[in-house]
Every structure is written in structure tokens, then in C-alpha cells.
Amino acid sequence: QLRQDKALPVLELADLKDRDLFDNLGCWSILQKVESDPQEKQVTLFDRDRFQPGRDVSYLSVPSWTLLPRSNQFCKFSSLSRLSFPTGRRLALESEETVNGETATKVVPHERLMCFDSLYRVVEDDVFEWDQDYSPVWNVVGQYLYFKPSVMRLAAKYLLRMFGLPEDATVPPFIAIHVTSRPSHQKGADSIHMDDTRAWISTPELAAYVEQVALEIAKETGFTITKTIVYSDIADPVWWKEVEDLGWFTVDHELEKTVEEYSSSYVEIIDATIQSMSAGFIGMADSTFSIMSQKRVQEWVGGPTKMTIGIVQIFLFDSSTFHSLRLVDLRYQAMRNMLNPVGSPAPANPINDGITAGREHATGCFDDHASTVGVVDLQDRRTVADA
Numbered sequence: 001q002l003r004q005d006k007a008l009p010v011l012e013l014a015d016l017k018d019r020d021l022f023d024n025l026g027c028w029s030i031l032q033k034v035e036s037d038p039q040e041k042q043v044t045l046f047d048r049d050r051f052q053p054g055r056d057v058s059y060l061s062v063p064s065w066t067l068l069p070r071s072n073q074f075c076k077f078s079s080l081s082r083l084s085f086p087t088g089r090r091l092a093l094e095s096e097e098t099v100n101g102e103t104a105t106k107v108v109p110h111e112r113l114m115c116f117d118s119l120y121r122v123v124e125d126d127v128f129e130w131d132q133d134y135s136p137v138w139n140v141v142g143q144y145l146y147f148k149p150s151v152m153r154l155a156a157k158y159l160l161r162m163f164g165l166p167e168d169a170t171v172p173p174f175i176a177i178h179v180t181s182r183p184s185h186q187k188g189a190d191s192i193h194m195d196d197t198r199a200w201i202s203t204p205e206l207a208a209y210v211e212q213v214a215l216e217i218a219k220e221t222g223f224t225i226t227k228t229i230v231y232s233d234i235a236d237p238v239w240w241k242e243v244e245d246l247g248w249f250t251v252d253h254e255l256e257k258t259v260e261e262y263s264s265s266y267v268e269i270i271d272a273t274i275q276s277m278s279a280g281f282i283g284m285a286d287s288t289f290s291i292m293s294q295k296r297v298q299e300w301v302g303g304p305t306k307m308t309i310g311i312v313q314i315f316l317f318d319s320s321t322f323h324s325l326r327l328v329d330l331r332y333q334a335m336r337n338m339l340n341p342v343g344s345p346a347p348a349n350p351i352n353d354g355i356t357a358g359r360e361h362a363t364g365c366f367d368d369h370a371s372t373v374g375v376v377d378l379q380d381r382r383t384v385a386d387a
Contacts, residue, residue, distance in 0.1 A: 002144045026107035027115040028083060029059035034073050034121045058106040059117055063092045068123060077124045077136060084114050131291045143299050147273045155273040158256060162249050163227060174227040175213055176278035177206060178290045181234050201308055203242040209306045213280035216304035225279060231271050281305045
């Protein structure tokens with residue numbers, strides 16, 4: 001589909017080489033450059049099996065000049081493209097050392113073949129730009145990567161069984177919701193851990209979003225939406241009981257035997273496919289999984305979407321170099337309470353009005369690494385406060 005829509009000679013490795021032939025390949029590693037966590041860097045070690053079993057891959061870290069200015073956690077597309085030219089490749093080979101590779105001879109990236117271990121941390125203009133309308137990831141490639149017809153048919157079967165409809169029925173329009181669990185950060189700790197017992201957003205708040213999206217669908221199409229599907233890693237049984245009481249659905253992959261019948265990767269594939277088929281979508285503004293589903297519904301279906309504004313992101317970074325970028329996400333109610341001490345009146349709009357009053361209080365709520373605090377409204381990325 002990508003080849004057809006873009007009219008480009010997009011090839012897969014199997015188009016060029018026999019799958020059974022063993023190769024020693026040299027590729028570029030972005031993870032070795034942008035990841036500070038040694039465990040995350042180890043992802044590269046396992047990429048040879050994901051790339052193609054039977055191929056021994058050596059990796060050369062991309063040079064520092066491929067990094068996004070003022071950031072050491074993202075590379076820039078246009079800078080990486082220099083590696084495809086003789087001059088850029090020569091400069092990189094002179095400055096970096098190859099890693100991994102099981103053979104005695106480590107292979108440097110070939111002058112006619114440019115491959116990478118991961119493109120997740122690659123942007124063009126701004127960190128975490130995937131949700132922006134100017135993001136080249138979606139505009140140039142992502143919007144043309146449709147799910148296979150066989151996967152679409154499988155997702156439709158899941159939907160019909162979930163709704164209790166016969167196999168030959170038409171899938172009715174529905175709204176899909178994707179909600180993630182809350183991160184928790186212990187004072188002095190170097191990492192943020194997900195607490196899957198806590199929900200970011202309450203079910204009454206979600207129900208309000210569903211009503212808004214349903215009204216927009218009815219206004220545009222005349223359809224009355226009666227079915228809502230929820231996807232979440234939240235483990236709180238009380239929260240799920242509230243979801244059930246609302247009459248909402250969720251895919252039961254254990255009941256469907258998704259892993260046994262297909263593979264563990266099919267769990268997310270089917271979830272993403274079903275979300276892309278929804279008439280309207282509600283997701284988390286800081287989740288790439290939600291962002292991709294939002295764009296698919298907007299572009300492929302033409303349906304309305306809402307990204308929950310009950311979140312703010314706090315970027316903790318070194319004030320001079322952005323060197324230690326870290327994320328802490330908080331419900332806006334928690335932020336409101338933190339920035340407005342007990343006894344003070346709560347602002348009408350905590351995102352836009354309630355930040356400035358408690359700057360000094362907010363600065364002391366985080367560990368000593370935080371020399372600068374910036375609060376960002378995720379709906380339009382405007383900085384609404386700093387300290």
C-alpha cells in the first residue's frame with residue numbers, strides 16, 4: 001500500500017535477499033547514542049533476531065552531530081540523512097566504535113545500505129513531536145501504513161463476538177477509549193515506575209468525553225453511538241466495575257486465546273486495529289499508542305477524537321543544557337492541590353489559571369535534580385508556567 005500510494009520503490013529485505021542466506025550486516029545504532037539507561041541500550045543486542053533471524057548485525061553508534069539541538073535524547077532526521085552520503089559516513093566511521101556482532105570481525109555500515117536499530121527517538125524539529133500536524137513520521141510514512149486486510153477481518157470478528165452479534169453481521173459504529181495507568185516516582189529515585197492500580201482519569205470524566213464525541217458523530221453522520229470499547233492496563237477492579245456498570249466493552253484476549261492462536265504481538269496489533277476502526281476515539285495525550293490511534297481515526301475514518309486534558313507534563317531538566325530530561329505526569333487535580341495549599345481557593349481552570357500561584361511550592365516537590373520546572377498544556381503545547 002505504501003508503494004502504491006507514494007509511488008516509491010519501497011523494498012523489503014526479502015525482495016533482495018534469500019531469507020535463508022546468512023549475512024553479516026553493519027547498521028547504525030541510535031539507541032547507543034540517545035539512551036542513558038544501560039538496560040535500554042541492550043535492546044540493540046536483540047535486534048538481530050527481530051531484524052531477521054540468521055543475520056549477525058554489528059552496530060555503530062551514530063555521531064553526536066545527528067542529535068537534535070539542545071537535546072541528547074533525540075536524533076534529527078535530516079542530520080541522520082548525512083550518513084547516506086560518503087562525507088557523512090566517513091566522518092562517523094572516524095569518530096565512533098562498532099558494538100555487538102557475534103562474529104570476530106565487526107562490520108561497519110555499508111556505503112550502499114543504511115539501516116538503524118530503532119527510529120523511535122528520531123524527530124525533525126521538536127522532542128515528542130509525533131502528535132503535531134507537521135510531524136514527518138505520520139505525514140510521510142505513517143498515514144500510508146494500513147493494517148492488512150486479514151488483520152482487519154480478524155479485528156471485525158473480535159468486535160462481533162464482543163458485541164454478541166452473528167458472524168455475518170455488520171460491525172456497528174463504536175467509540176474506542178485508550179487509558180494508561182499512572183506513573184509513580186519515588187523521591188530520590190532515578191526512574192519512574194508505572195502503578196497499574198491507579199487510573200489517570202475517573203470513569204465519570206471518561207463518560208463526559210464519550211458524550212462529547214458521540215454528539216459530534218451524531219451531528220456529522222446522524223449515527224447514534226451505543227457502544228464504547230475501553231483499552232487499559234489499569235488493574236484496579238473498582239475502576240473496571242465502574243466501566244462494566246456503564247455498559248462499556250473490552251477485548252478479553254485470554255478468552256479469545258489471542259496469544260495461543262496467534263502470538264503475544266497480536267494483542268497490541270488487534271487492539272490498535274480495532275481502535276483505528278472506531279467512529280470516534282478518546283486517548284491519552286502523552287501516549288504514543290493513543291496518538292497513533294488518534295491520527296488513524298482522524299485521517300482514515302474522519303471521526304472526532306479527544307485527547308484527555310486531565311494531564312499536564314512536567315519536564316525536569318538541567319537549566320543550562322537540557323541534559324537530564326525527565327518526565328513526571330500528574331492528574332490536573334493533583335497539580336491543582338499541589339500548587340494551591342490547603343485552605344486556598346481552587347482556580348476555575350487549573351491548567352491555565354492555577355499554575356502561577358504556587359510556583360515556589362511546586363519547585364520543592366521534586367528531587368534535587370530539578371533546577372528548572374516547565375508545565376506544558378498538552379493540547380497545544382503552550383508553556384503556561386515556569387519556575
